[in-house]
Structures are given as structure tokens and as C-alpha cells.
Amino acid sequence: MDNFNQNLKKNLYQIWNKMSSGTYFPPAVKAVPIPKKSGGVRILGIPTIVDRIAQMTVRLSFEPLVEPHFLNDSYGYRPNKSALDAIRVTRERCWKHDWILEFDIKGLFDNIDHELLLRAVERHAKCRWHILYIKRWLVAPMEMSNGETVARSKGTPQGGVISPILANLFLHYTFDSWMKRNFPDTPWCRYADDGLVHVKTEQQALKEMNAKTRKFGFRNKTNLSIEEISKLYNPVLRGWYNYYGKYYASARGFLWRHFNKTLIAWIMKKFKKVRSKTRAGEILMRIAKQQPKLFIHWEKGIIGSFV
Known part of the structure; x- marks a missing residue:
């Protein structure tokens, strides 16, 4: 200077x-x-x-x-x-x-x-x-x-x-x-x-969070690996899990199911040979069991809602 x-x-x-x-x-x-x-x-x-x-x-x-x-x-x-x-x-x-x-x-x-x-x-x-x-x-x-x-x-x-x-x-x-x-x-x-x-209300909060997951738009990001998706979005999911732990399990489950279904859509777009939701769900179930720490709800055992 x-x-x-x-x-x-x-x-x-x-x-x-x-x-x-x-x-x-x-x-x-x-x-x-x-x-x-x-x-x-x-x-x-x-x-x-x-x-x-x-x-x-x-x-x-x-x-x-x-x-x-x-x-x-x-x-x-x-x-x-x-x-x-x-x-x-x-x-x-x-x-x-x-x-x-x-x-x-x-x-x-x-x-x-x-x-x-x-x-x-x-x-x-x-x-x-x-x-x-x-x-x-x-x-x-x-x-x-x-x-x-x-x-x-x-x-x-x-x-x-x-x-x-x-x-x-x-x-x-x-x-x-x-x-x-x-x-x-x-x-x-x-x-x-x-x-x-x-x-x-908590119902409105859940609605907003579901809208947020739609805004993620990762179902179209087929160039990313699932590990990269985890790095981008798991901090958000973890924050929701920590901050909104007062929700009933059934209410939270709706959010996790919505996210898992978005992952299914991503799998089907990324791998053209995977043409059914059932097959995509089986692939994600295997990944969730092998790498449960990729997403907070997998880590907490919420992995049975892919289809």
C-alpha cells in the first residue's frame, strides 16, 4: 500500500x-x-x-x-x-x-x-x-x-x-x-x-420443505454421483432433522419419502437401463445399506420407503 x-x-x-x-x-x-x-x-x-x-x-x-x-x-x-x-x-x-x-x-x-x-x-x-x-x-x-x-x-x-x-x-x-x-x-x-x-403450523413447514426439495432439481443432474448429491443436499436435510425434531415421526416420514422418490427419479434418468421404479428402489436400498451416512434419514434407519 x-x-x-x-x-x-x-x-x-x-x-x-x-x-x-x-x-x-x-x-x-x-x-x-x-x-x-x-x-x-x-x-x-x-x-x-x-x-x-x-x-x-x-x-x-x-x-x-x-x-x-x-x-x-x-x-x-x-x-x-x-x-x-x-x-x-x-x-x-x-x-x-x-x-x-x-x-x-x-x-x-x-x-x-x-x-x-x-x-x-x-x-x-x-x-x-x-x-x-x-x-x-x-x-x-x-x-x-x-x-x-x-x-x-x-x-x-x-x-x-x-x-x-x-x-x-x-x-x-x-x-x-x-x-x-x-x-x-x-x-x-x-x-x-x-x-x-x-x-x-408444522403442516405448512412440511409443505415448504417439500417445495424446497423440488427446488433442489437434482433429479436432472445426471452428471453428479450420489456422493456429490450427498455433499450438496445432506447438510440441508441434517438441518431439518435437527431443527424440526418435534414433528411426529409420520410427518417427518412424508418428507423423507418425498426425498427418496426424488432419488428414484434421479437414478432412472442417470441410468437409462433402469426403467422401473422398483428396480431403482432396489438399487437405492442397496446403496443405503452400504453407505447409510450419505443422508441423515438413511443414517437414522429410514431407508424402507423407496417405492
Whole structure:
């Protein structure tokens, strides 16, 4: 930083000159591991000083274009909104609703789909250079601690100046607007990749969870292995099992049966030779007995509802 400040005007001019001519290409972001309270590490992608200035330049002109479209119940990384505001409105709603569905989007910044995100960016951008530089930042490589450079095809680095805006824009369409459109009378609150949905009864909560499993859409993800599906969705199932343990077993069973039937549909799409639900159910039963820890309900012995 001191070296940059010594030639501040010259350095700022070089950034302006490259960006205005379309010749600015972001360098690799530095991977910095940060310990998580729950264990493990979170990888931040830290840009250089020059790149932070370039990102802020785009953010200052792009953020006012998308901010008016964001919904009131989105609180993270937004001007004049804070975590305390989210806590206040959640506290008020808890007096009116006895149940909540809590969610934590695992690895949001690491897994954002570039194609979907850029579709949203193009919808709001007024300048072509917004799109140009956001595309370049999305695919900028990451430099690991050992000096290795890793190419990126998804996600936006957590630690970048532009990343919070892009994450909010992505979730505005994939969650916020979806909730408003499909559940207009159901209050919710989201702070970045954490949030909750308020419901009045356990039946409504189960209905919402079943809708969530449909939104997973993994029945069409035939490129994934069942182990990869487990990594993506078992944390959600485990959260439901832990938080909503007050449900009667029969009520919970409906949810697990719904998830198992979705797995059957996935098996039949992935393996074209498996043409019957019975055969797909037999395959899943065998997998469940061999690898019960793939899904929380299998681990708890709920494996007899595939057909």
C-alpha cells in the first residue's frame, strides 16, 4: 500500500487508462484460508490493491442500478441495512409465527453459476463495460498458498469488492423473487447466505420443505454421483432433522419419502437401463445399506420407503 501511495496519481491514471480503453485484465486473486467457528476453513479470494480499486469503480456505478430492485427482507451487504435490522424484524415475526425454516446456503460464493449470474447482470447493466469487467472478474484465476494458479469456472471470490453485490443479485432471483412469486403470504428474512422462513403450523413447514426439495432439481443432474448429491443436499436435510425434531415421526416420514422418490427419479434418468421404479428402489436400498451416512434419514434407519 505504501508503494502504491508513493505514486498515487500515476497509479490511478494507469487504472483509469486501462479500464476506459477496455484493456484492464484482473490478476489472480490470492487464496487466504480463514478458520470457521464450525470447524474447517473458508477460502477468501483477496484481490490486489489495484484490482480492489478497479472493482470499487464498477461497484459504485453498478450498485445503484440493482439496489432499487432488491427486496426489503434482504439485509446483507446493503446500504442502510444491518444484521440488527434483520434481528429486529425476525423477533417481531416470531411472535406471530410458531415455526421457522432456517437455511444456510453452503458454499454460496464458491458455487454461483456464472451463466445465470451474467444473465442477471446483463438485465440491469447500462454500460457494456460493466458486463465486460464482471465477466473478467468471475473467471480470474486463484493463486494458492503454494504458488499454484487455479482456473475458476464458477463462483465469485469471497473477499472481492464486487462479490457481495453479485451474490445478492444472484440470490435476488434464485430465492427472494422466487419466494415472493410462489409464497407471497409467507414472511422470510435473508442476510447474505443465511436466512429463515416463518410459518404458522408444522403442516405448512412440511409443505415448504417439500417445495424446497423440488427446488433442489437434482433429479436432472445426471452428471453428479450420489456422493456429490450427498455433499450438496445432506447438510440441508441434517438441518431439518435437527431443527424440526418435534414433528411426529409420520410427518417427518412424508418428507423423507418425498426425498427418496426424488432419488428414484434421479437414478432412472442417470441410468437409462433402469426403467422401473422398483428396480431403482432396489438399487437405492442397496446403496443405503452400504453407505447409510450419505443422508441423515438413511443414517437414522429410514431407508424402507423407496417405492
